Each structure stands twice: as C-alpha cells, then as structure tokens.
Amino acid sequence: MNVDDAHPWQDAARAEMQNFxxxxxxxxxxxxxxxxxxxxxxxxxxxxxxMWVLRIKKDDNGSxxxxxxxxxxxxxxxxxxxxxxxxxxxxxxxxPAARSATFKLMCAVGCLANLRVRHFDVxxxxxxxxxxxxxxxxxxxxxPGEQCFDDRDIPIVWKLLKPLYGEADAGxxxxxxxxxxxxxVQGFTQSEFDPCHFFEKYDDEHRVLERPHTILxxxxxxxxxx
Numbered sequence: 001m002n003v004d005d006a007h008p009w010q011d012a013a014r015a016e017m018q019n020f021x022x023x024x025x026x027x028x029x030x031x032x033x034x035x036x037x038x039x040x041x042x043x044x045x046x047x048x049x050x051m052w053v054l055r056i057k058k059d060d061n062g063s064x065x066x067x068x069x070x071x072x073x074x075x076x077x078x079x080x081x082x083x084x085x086x087x088x089x090x091x092x093x094x095x096p097a098a099r100s101a102t103f104k105l106m107c108a109v110g111c112l113a114n115l116r117v118r119h120f121d122v123x124x125x126x127x128x129x130x131x132x133x134x135x136x137x138x139x140x141x142x143x144p145g146e147q148c149f150d151d152r153d154i155p156i157v158w159k160l161l162k163p164l165y166g167e168a169d170a171g172x173x174x175x176x177x178x179x180x181x182x183x184x185v186q187g188f189t190q191s192e193f194d195p196c197h198f199f200e201k202y203d204d205e206h207r208v209l210e211r212p213h214t215i216l217x218x219x220x221x222x223x224x225x226x
Contacts, residue, residue, distance in 0.1 A: 009054060009067055011067070012054075012067040012068055012069035013069040015069070016070060017071075019124060019127070020071075020127075023124065023127040025127060025162050025164065026140075026160050027158070027159050027161065028156050028157075029157055030150045030155075031043070031044050031047060031154055032044075032152075042154075044139070044157070046139060047139045047140065047157050048074055049140070050142060050143040051072060052069055052071060053069075053070045055067075055068045055069075055070075070165055071143040071146075071164070071165075072166030074166060075166045075167050075170075078091075078167060091168055092172060093169045093171075093172060095174070095218075096175065096194075097196060097217055098197065098215045098216060098217045102193070102194045102196070102197045102215055106197075106213050106222065109213065110224045115213075116223075116225060117223070117224045118223050119220065121220055122219045122220075125219030126162075126167075126219070127162050127164075128162075128174065128177055128178075129162060129163045129170070129173035129177040130161075130173070130177065131160075131161070131163070137159060138159070139158065139159050139160070140157065140158050140160060141158075142157070174218075182198045182214060188214060189201050194215075196215055196216040196217065197215050198216075199213045200212045212225035213225070
C-alpha cells in the first residue's frame with residue numbers, strides 16, 4: 001500500500017465501523033466469558049478471525065470513485081468451528097441466485113409490455129438480516145486496527161447480532177430477509193420456477209404482462225414495472 005493512500009484507506013475503514021454502529025451489528029464481550037477460553041493460550045477457540053478487504057472503485061472511464069474498505073468474517077474458519085465444537089444446529093449455507101433464463105424472460109416481457117426495467121444495488125444488504133431460530137451465537141475478533149482489551153487486559157471480541165460479509169450463512173440470511181420483505185410487506189408472489197423471481201398477481205387476465213416483477217441476485221435487484 002502506498003503511504004500516500006493511507007488517509008483515504010483510514011477514512012474508508014472508519015466509515016465501515018460507523019456503518020456497523022449504525023446498524024447495531026455487534027456487542028462487545030470479554031473473551032474470557034466464552035466457554036472455550038483458555039488461561040494458558042489466552043484465547044477462546046470459537047472466536048472467528050476477521051480481515052480487511054480493500055478495493056478501489058473506478059467508473060467506466062477508469063477514474064477513481066472511492067476507496068472501499070470492508071471488514072469480513074473468515075467464513076471457512078466458521079464452518080470448521082461449527083463442526084469441531086458440536087454446534088446444536090447444522091449450519092445451512094445455501095442461498096439461491098436468479099437464473100439467467102429469468103433475466104431474459106423479464107427483459108422480453110418488459111419489451112413486450114413496454115415496462116421500465118431498472119437495476120439498483122441494496123446498500124449494506126447483509127446488515128439488513130437478523131439471526132433467527134436455532135442459529136448459534138457467533139463471536140468474532142475485531143479486524144486489525146480495531147482490537148482492544150478490557151481493564152484486566154483480556155481481549156474484547158464481538159458477539160454478532162447481525163450477519164456480516166464473509167460469514168458462511170450470511171447470504172442465506174439476507175435472501176430470507178429480502179424474501180420476507182417482498183412477500184409479507186410488499187405483497188409479491190414467489191415464482192415456482194425461480195426462488196429469486198417475485199411478481200404481483202393481477203385478477204385481470206388482460207393485464208398479466210403489466211404486473212411488476214422483481215429479481216434478486218445476491219444484493220443486486222432488477223425491477224420491471226409501469
């Protein structure tokens with residue numbers, strides 16, 4: 001990393017931490033409160049490491065847009081821990097993604113019915129999800145530069161209240177959250193052909209092609225409506 005870029009990267013990391021605080025992502029816990037804490041190693045085995053993923057975003061002309069710093073969970077380590085410590089639940093990680101045929105179909109219907117087809121990115125999508133049911137507790141070690149200790153010199157870890165990027169089942173939780181919002185709140189119906197395709201039902205059979213459609217591809221969303 002070029003030293004001239006230090007301040008922009010620091011600002012990007014600070015913005016990420018502020019985003020966590022805004023969404024109430026975690027609560028701080030002293031690591032010795034966890035069951036697997038060892039006085040000899042001064043570590044708890046179930047704590048998952050975090051890391052920074054740094055990216056420079058550019059526009060179509062190659063001009064700098066912004067510095068993006070994302071704190072992510074080492075999900076591969078999470079899967080290993082969930083197995084090694086006999087978690088009470090099986091960690092389900094599968095999350096569907098829209099099929100290419102669904103995109104083609106929506107574009108075709110959009111042209112035929114003269115619908116607007118729009119795309120937008122859901123900002124901080126994974127932070128919109130919440131843990132439910134038998135999902136076990138997830139504890140992570142703060143990313144480099146954010147680690148601290150309590151007054152007994154015990155490391156402070158984060159107990160996650162919401163999923164983070166990199167977490168093994170974060171994509172699954174986000175899809176479940178988005179699906180609930182579209183069906184229960186917005187009144188859409190989920191397609192039997194593609195679980196990432198949602199549409200509104202019309203009683204008037206002559207307006208079938210005009211009904212709004214929504215397609216989810218991870219945190220990208222496409223909408224076709226009038």
